[in-house]
Amino acid sequence: MFANVIMLSTVLSMNGHLPPLIPWQGKSLQLIQSSGPLTTDFELSGGEVSPTYEDTMKFVDRLIAANPTQFSSVTIGESFGQREIKMIVASENGQFSANMIKSNGKPTILIQAGIHSGEIDGKDAGFMLLRDIATGKRRDLLSKANILFIPILNVDGHERRSKFNRINQRGPIEMGFRTNGNNLNLNRDYTKVDTPEVKAVLQVINSYNPDLYVDVHVTDGADYQYDITYGYTPAFASESPKIASVLEEKFQPHIDNKLSQQGHTPGPLVFVMNKREFKEGLAGWIAAPRFSNGWGDIANVPSILVENHSLKPYKQRVLGTYVLLDGAIDALSIHHQTLKAATMVEQVTPRELVVERQYAKEPIYIPFKGIKYKKFESALSGQTEVKYLGEAQTYEKLPIYWKKEIVNKVMVPDAFYIPSTYSFIVDKLKIQGIEIDLITTSEPVSNIKQPEVSDYKFDRLPFEGRFRVKAEFNYLSVDPKNLEGWYKVSTEQGRGKLATHLLHPEAPDSFFAWGDFHTIFQRTEYVENYALVPYARSMLKDNPKLALEFDKKLRENKNFESDPKARLNWLYSKTPYYDQGYLKYPILMQYKPKQREVEK
Structure with missing residues (x-):
């Protein structure tokens, strides 16, 4: 008994900074055995x-x-x-x-x-x-x-x-x-x-x-x-x-x-x-x-x-x-x-999936059992603060703003294809209870899109041990000849919605957004100008259409025209020597022939 009195005194002293309580004596107190x-x-x-x-x-x-x-x-x-x-x-x-x-x-x-x-x-x-x-x-x-x-x-x-x-x-x-x-x-x-x-x-x-x-x-x-x-x-x-x-x-x-x-x-x-x-x-x-x-x-x-x-x-x-x-x-x-x-x-997996929402601009109204409070100017914070008074106050109609407005929804692919070099992604999907098939034949697949990053921004600070990234994408039509040894993740499964949230790079909680594909932002092969300049001159001579595109870019973009590094990098990107994996999301996405996916 004496120990309980000391304990109660300790609790009261520790909670002195908290708002006053409304007394409670619920029937559930009878559940306690001593x-x-x-x-x-x-x-x-x-x-x-x-x-x-x-x-x-x-x-x-x-x-x-x-x-x-x-x-x-x-x-x-x-x-x-x-x-x-x-x-x-x-x-x-x-x-x-x-x-x-x-x-x-x-x-x-x-x-x-x-x-x-x-x-x-x-x-x-x-x-x-x-x-x-x-x-x-x-x-x-x-x-x-x-x-x-x-x-x-x-x-x-x-x-x-x-x-x-x-x-x-x-x-x-x-x-x-x-x-x-x-x-x-x-x-x-x-x-x-x-x-x-x-x-x-x-x-x-x-x-x-x-x-x-x-x-x-x-x-x-x-x-x-x-x-x-x-x-x-x-x-x-x-x-x-x-x-x-x-x-x-x-x-x-x-x-x-x-x-x-x-x-x-x-x-x-x-x-x-x-x-x-x-x-x-x-x-x-x-x-x-x-x-x-x-x-x-x-x-x-x-x-x-x-x-x-x-x-x-x-x-x-x-x-x-x-x-x-x-x-x-x-x-x-x-x-x-x-x-x-x-x-x-x-x-059943839907054909479209909402991946991001924001709070509605207009509220609905609900009754709500609140607590009375007063506002005061705090000398410590330098702003208006709230003090709760421990008295019941019921709001008959309190606005509530639900996070229900759609910011982004994506077309759900029929399947995702993961290269064997990303087997750690496959391991994560298995933990999630998602079914995965290893491709053992060399049969070609069709209607394949590959997301290419067109713009991106990394978070300034880490969150949960990760530097998250947001990006915009172009969706390129590709024709892979052989996916033998790759992994196929069909979205026609019980956890197809989850698979889409994890593998579609536009989803805010995807593996991409969490940083599992940061290596695609690295370029690891470079060029020397003494080799690029003569090669590019010959390339433009042999490709008049590309030469016109280069001239137009020089005329219309003064920053580009005055930046030698940007000019040479653009030319390098048009050569077959350029890193074909740079900014390319390595997971491929397959859509039905009639399913529309806009190439951005």
């Missing part, structure tokens, strides 16, 4: 502590020992820091292998916690839920679904524990760090797959084929009444709209009802347009494929992103997560056939 088998560290601390990696792994072992007929654990990967990434597999009849899970007639939910290990609510909520199953209190849950639970994905970041990792979050007292041991954000890695942690998750999804994927986070941003916010890509901006509609129409009402009955306030997954003026409205974010839920939308994996409200107490957030997971399992048991049917429909 003693008995498998009482969690979270519960023993009065809802203020989350255990270390070592203690977490010990609890995994105790959980399985308590019910080995229905619980097992598997190591799904190892971090760069050589820590094991564990997953608990829970099945009613002790069927733990991936093949058994897929064939036992029950739907499967994958629950992932600690991708940002400072946002660790899902770990402690999941342990309470599994404990209640293991001890018989909630054994009904395994009659509804198989459960896959990753308590900590970012295991290295988890051990970078501190009381000072998240200034705007109420607990736990010590929490992990946002990025992994290499300072990479795992929830930006679902396309480039640089991290062993995300590779492990993708392999789990490919092996177990879960019907629902739930990724648990804690949000940043403004203050509001909602304690549990969650969402998915809405149907109007989704590349898997049938799946999105089932989540919206079947799952969300069920989960919201569970949360409300237990004293929680569920809300939409939104952010704030202007953090210093809440009334300007909300940002309806649409996740790109680099994020877990954006990847799920493209890969036809029904996904829910949970973003608990960081300003609510840790105990309240964890209990709300328990209720949400309970509701998600229940909804999955009821609606899994409808969800599975929608998932099957979305296996």
